[in-house]
Amino acid sequence: MRTVCVIILAVCVAGCQPPGTDHDVNTAKAKQMFEAFNRHDWNAMASFYTEPASFLDPSFGMDHVSKTRNEIAAKYADLEKMFPDVHDEVTGLYASGDKVTVEFVSSGTAPDGSSFRLPIATILTFKDGLIVKDATYYDN
Template sequence: MKNTHGISFLFLLLLSCINPSTSSNENQKIVERYYELFNKHQWEEMAKMYSEKALFKDPSLGTGIVEQNRVEIAKKYGELEALFPDVHDSIIQLYPTNTNHIVVEFVSTGTAPDNTKFTLPICTIFTIENGLITKDFTYYDNFEAAASNGKQ
């Protein structure tokens, strides 16, 4: 009987060592798919990658944490496309963790209605639970946008 418990314990120990890398790989695939949909401007499909209600930290939404549903997420990105019809994100590096987080360093580019081009380095920390994005915490320098809107 002792031997059976020892084998079970060893099996569970090995299983716990394998799980983080599998989760990390799955999370990486989710994020890669996310950016594929983003670059195709498939906002409704991309919004389905989020939980029913997800938490956002994004300078475009203010300084705090904002909860958004899938309809609001698709609308937000549709509005972004209206401002910058050729908006495109290029992943520089993915930093998977052994938890349910993945950090993405990327550069966003596009053209404004006045034909000025922008290049914006961005970093996002995604939290992924049960295959869905539950948190999207995005960081970039929004100083110029705030200054042009009279906010400082």
């Protein structure tokens, strides 16, 4: 029995990733990207993506599309025009391998006083410290 416990403990320890791994770096970069979003610093936000990056987003249609950093920044600058106080509240962050899944609630108020709150989930795929793929899911 003691041998079985030691083996189980060894497997559990071996499966844990030590601090400083890509796993941690990607999670930190995902947080920083959302911080840039909430500052409305669209160029800084776009800098977390490769040039270009792949997007799956209902606002772009049903298929993956390729977007440059300039196109990413422009999309969110347009969103800010519609909702000047647009904000994303991150409610969950989960990393596995090269992917970070982010759960968040996006909200904003239009100049006419109408507002929205929308739960969203995004799966970010990283390569060499940058987001190569952004798959975003929400009820359009």
